[in-house]
Amino acid sequence: MNTARLGMAVGAVVVGCGIGLGAAYMLDLFPGTTDRTVSASNREGGPVAAFSLTSHTGEALTAQDFSGKYTLVFFGFTFCPDVCPTTLGDMASVLDALGDDAALVQPLFISVDPDRDTPEQLATYVAAFDDRIIGLTGSKEQVDAAVAAYGSWYEFVPDEDDPEFYLVNHTAGVYFMDREGRFVRVFSYQTPTEEVVEGIRAIMREDAAV
Ligand code: NI
Numbered sequence: 413m414n415t416a417r418l419g420m421a422v423g424a425v426v427v428g429c430g431i432g433l434g435a436a437y438m439l440d441l442f443p444g445t446t447d448r449t450v451s452a453s454n455r456e457g458g459p460v461a462a463f464s465l466t467s468h469t470g471e472a473l474t475a476q477d478f479s480g481k482y483t484l485v486f487f488g489f490t491f492c493p494d495v496c497p498t499t500l501g502d503m504a505s506v507l508d509a510l511g512d513d514a515a516l517v518q519p520l521f522i523s524v525d526p527d528r529d530t531p532e533q534l535a536t537y538v539a540a541f542d543d544r545i546i547g548l549t550g551s552k553e554q555v556d557a558a559v560a561a562y563g564s565w566y567e568f569v570p571d572e573d574d575p576e577f578y579l580v581n582h583t584a585g586v587y588f589m590d591r592e593g594r595f596v597r598v599f600s601y602q603t604p605t606e607e608v609v610e611g612i613r614a615i616m617r618e619d620a621a622v
Contacts (some may be wrong), residue, residue, distance in 0.1 A: 458588070458595030461485070463558035465522065468534035468547035473592040475561075481518045481613065482597075487564045489525035489580045495601060496521075497541075498588065504542035505605045509519055510612065514544065516591075517612060522558055523549040524566040524582050562587050562595075576592040590615060 461475035461483065483502060488496035500521060507514040521538055523529035525547045529537075534547030549555070559566060566582035585598035588611065597616055599608050 450517075451558055455592075455594040455596060459562045460595065461589050461593030462561035463522065463548070463554070463559060465548040465550040465554055466531055468531050468538055468549075470531050473546075473548065478518050478520075479593065480591050482516055482591055482615070483587075483589045483593075484517060484519040484522070485522065485589060486563060487522050487524050487559060487562070487566065487582050489523050489582070490529050490533055491525065491577075492580070492582075495582075495584050498586070498602065500538070500541040500545060502602070502605060503545060503586070506612070507542055507544055508610045509605050509609045513613065513616065514618065519545045521545055521547045522555070523547065524555055524559065524564075525580050526550055526552060526555050542591070588612065588615075591619065 461478070464472070464474045467473050484504070484506070486496075487500055488499065489497070503519045507517065507519065510517060519542075521534070523534060529547070529549045531547075531549060534549055538545040538547040548558075550558075558564075564583045564587075567578050569579045569581055570581065571577045584601040586603075586608075587598055588596045590596050597611065599611065
């Protein structure tokens with residue numbers, strides 16, 4: 413890992429949530445993946461969906477369980493003050509705007525704070541946005557493996573005044589993966605709903621034409 417670049421990125425992070433970090437960090441790890449033209453022929457070489465986690469209903473799930481569906485994958489934590497609630501709200505809007513096509517799209521919220529984000533905590537949280545969103549948590553090792561597979565990133569930010577209320581900086585983009593678990597693109601933080609929907613539908617049309 414390029415620690416100099418990572419250090420620079422970390423320096424730019426807004427405490428609490430990694431605004432703007434997602435795209436830049438993706439570019440470091442997977443050159444060209446965020447700005448390349450998206451098509452079926454170049455969905456190789458980027459991250460591949462891989463995780464083994466526990467859902468907010470207590471079910472053991474792996475990336476293979478979502479084979480055949482498009483996934484929108486977001487890493488965060490339920491105590492996040494801003495980026496996570498905003499992003500999950502945006503995900504709910506995308507699902508609504510997709511109409512019937514939403515049945516083909518599975519949003520996944522993977523916690524990078526498994527100590528606090530128990531399945532029960534996640535269940536309450538995701539239900540506040542849209543009950544189609546699946547919250548995922550696990551052991552630190554399981555979470556770290558998922559973070560590594562997607563090329564995501566997080567870091568704990570201790571609160572020196574109150575150790576109970578630490579924050580977690582994390583990537584802010586949403587990973588869009590195709591039905592075979594291949595990386596398509598990142599939707600950066602606060603991409604307008606219409607743009608996300610069109611980005612998803614463009615891939616659906618392309619896959620339908622193959
Ligand atoms: Ni957050």
